[in-house]
Amino acid sequence: MSDTITLRLPQPLLERLREKSRRTGVPVNRVVCQSLEKTLNENNEPAWMKYAGTLSGPKNLSSRKGYSRS
Numbered sequence: 001m002s003d004t005i006t007l008r009l010p011q012p013l014l015e016r017l018r019e020k021s022r023r024t025g026v027p028v029n030r031v032v033c034q035s036l037e038k039t040l041n042e043n044n045e046p047a048w049m050k051y052a053g054t055l056s057g058p059k060n061l062s063s064r065k066g067y068s069r070s
Helices: 011-024 028-041 047-051
Strands: none
Touching: 011 028
């Protein structure tokens, strides 16, 4: 079962959507659904986040010998 939504699109965006539909032979509805799927499946985390928590070493770098001020 599917639901219907209504969107108000700026004219330039609507023209681009229709042009892509015409060029590819894919119905406008399917172009919109594919675009939404792609956008919603993207991982929005910064690339460096995959390394977060993977580094080893002292918790506090200032505790290393020769680097403390005490």
